Amino acid sequence: MVEAKRKIVKGMNIEKLKGTLSAEGVILSEKFENLVSRGYGRRVDGKIVLAPYEALYLLDKGIIEVLKNKSGVKLSFQDLLHYFRRIDKNIWVKFLIYRDLRNRGYVVREGFGLGLDFRLYDRGDYGKEPAKNIVFGILEGKPVSVKELSEVLRKVQNLKKNLILAVVNRRGEVVYYSLSTLSLGEVIENAEV
Numbered sequence: 001m002v003e004a005k006r007k008i009v010k011g012m013n014i015e016k017l018k019g020t021l022s023a024e025g026v027i028l029s030e031k032f033e034n035l036v037s038r039g040y041g042r043r044v045d046g047k048i049v050l051a052p053y054e055a056l057y058l059l060d061k062g063i064i065e066v067l068k069n070k071s072g073v074k075l076s077f078q079d080l081l082h083y084f085r086r087i088d089k090n091i092w093v094k095f096l097i098y099r100d101l102r103n104r105g106y107v108v109r110e111g112f113g114l115g116l117d118f119r120l121y122d123r124g125d126y127g128k129e130p131a132k133n134i135v136f137g138i139l140e141g142k143p144v145s146v147k148e149l150s151e152v153l154r155k156v157q158n159l160k161k162n163l164i165l166a167v168v169n170r171r172g173e174v175v176y177y178s179l180s181t182l183s184l185g186e187v188i189e190n191a192e193v
Contacts, residue, residue: 026055039107052084053098097137097166100174137166
């Protein structure tokens with residue numbers, strides 16, 4: 001049986017889940033059904049694998065503890081962040097966006113690849129409706145060309161989704177913008193009115 005520490009959160013007795021570090025993220029072998037029902041992780045061979053940003057979020061919230069290997073060496077948030085940063089240089093930006101959206105009550109799942117970070121479900125839609133929004137994250141001050149944004153928007157619209165641009169500023173705050181197409185013809189027509 002997994003030995004788990006208990007944490008008192010707002011008068012509730014919550015059992016910390018133990019996960020093991022892997023190159024894909026963090027693997028949970030037991031007692032993860034509650035997390036799965038709330039949109040965390042992906043099932044693999046009777047276990048769930050938490051994406052790096054999910055693992056960082058749940059560790060930060062005190063819901064899981066992460067062990068480096070079977071020896072039981074426990075990793076801190078900084079240790080885990082450092083490990084994942086070697087795999088994904090954008091993990092900090094992804095974590096900040098993920099944390100902000102989760103703290104606002106949204107279910108956030110991995111994107112469709114193609115450089116798209118997350119699928120964003122409207123509140124209450126997870127498990128009932130497909131995600132209506134795709135989130136593309138960038139760091140303030142890091143140049144992104146109009147061509148790249150146009151290509152991302154085209155991909156998202158081909159999926160019949162809305163594009164939300166999440167910009168992380170220098171203080172770690174996230175600002176969201178909705179992007180849509182605008183043609184030069186529309187600009188000219190509106191200017192003549």
